[in-house]
Amino acid sequence: MESIINQNTLMLAPLAGYSDLPFREVVKKFGADITVSEMISVHALAFKNKKTLKMVEKSPLENPFALQIAGNDMDIITRAVERLNPLKENIQILDLNCGCPAPKVSNHGSGSSLLKDLNKLVEILKLIRKVSEIPYLSVKVRLGFDKKIPLEIANALNDAPINYAVVHGRTKTDGYKKERIDYDSIALMKQILYVPLIANGEINNVQKSQEVLKHTGADGLMIGRAAVEKPWIFTQIKEGLQDETIELRQKVSLEHFNRTISFRGDYGAIMFRKNLHAYSKGLKGASEFRMLVNTITNPTLMREAIIEFFSTTTFEH
Numbered sequence: 001m002e003s004i005i006n007q008n009t010l011m012l013a014p015l016a017g018y019s020d021l022p023f024r025e026v027v028k029k030f031g032a033d034i035t036v037s038e039m040i041s042v043h044a045l046a047f048k049n050k051k052t053l054k055m056v057e058k059s060p061l062e063n064p065f066a067l068q069i070a071g072n073d074m075d076i077i078t079r080a081v082e083r084l085n086p087l088k089e090n091i092q093i094l095d096l097n098c099g100c101p102a103p104k105v106s107n108h109g110s111g112s113s114l115l116k117d118l119n120k121l122v123e124i125l126k127l128i129r130k131v132s133e134i135p136y137l138s139v140k141v142r143l144g145f146d147k148k149i150p151l152e153i154a155n156a157l158n159d160a161p162i163n164y165a166v167v168h169g170r171t172k173t174d175g176y177k178k179e180r181i182d183y184d185s186i187a188l189m190k191q192i193l194y195v196p197l198i199a200n201g202e203i204n205n206v207q208k209s210q211e212v213l214k215h216t217g218a219d220g221l222m223i224g225r226a227a228v229e230k231p232w233i234f235t236q237i238k239e240g241l242q243d244e245t246i247e248l249r250q251k252v253s254l255e256h257f258n259r260t261i262s263f264r265g266d267y268g269a270i271m272f273r274k275n276l277h278a279y280s281k282g283l284k285g286a287s288e289f290r291m292l293v294n295t296i297t298n299p300t301l302m303r304e305a306i307i308e309f310f311s312t313t314t315f316e317h
Helices: 021-029 042-046 050-056 074-087 111-116 118-131 150-157 183-192 206-216 225-229 233-239 246-264 273-279 286-293 299-312
Strands: 009-012 065-070 093-098 136-141 164-168 197-200 220-223
Touching (some): 009 233, 021 246, 093 118, 225 233, 286 299
Parallel strands (some): 009 220
């Protein structure tokens, strides 16, 4: 089976509350190679939660598409994967989350807490590979739970039937603290892993992307929070584009907004507020604009507010 990872593959990270279908479509148009769903609990999949089925939907633009699952109960994982098997035409990659630091995930033995039991982690990956009819299997890890164990993790993953690994350069207890990012440990894991490695964490501009690739020797990059503000970061990295205009922000905001309304109905206007907070960052009048959109529930009024703001604002210097 050929590798699904090419040189310098760019991936969108699974971001709770952000990486839904409309947003993934936006980044896909800007050159993201692989998009990943929001993290989905195997419980919700096994018991066919309605909201979850919406999260499994993908856009025709998304190829390859990765679905990220989290869980640690072998029976429930089996049931969840069996539920996903009929979707194997749509989902190319099944990704196991072993990096989520959120207490509601890690306190229940899933996400990053699997890094405390690497044997169990490998067992779960072997089970998924055995049950799954989805072509590729990947895993997303951090550098450890409360201490860094990059060597142990890399060696354990070499016993797992995965096609690639995404490594976030912090431990679970580091959370998202900027100063805790550690690309040296990612580089160390890259030397040991048999499969391609995708580096993740604090990659927020073109220069940083080049530095991280060079420093770690990674086969690609996964970008999360920076893409929420600038979905065009993937094009910038691929083509070295640096300039970004307010017209571009307006165009992307409107397209993303329209797609959200068509996907979610009128309630999408409320859900889109957080995206407008991101798109207006660094622009004059952004805080007033945020306060305004926080009061709007009607899609037509929201659309008018977007056009009005982006037509009259300038960059803050």
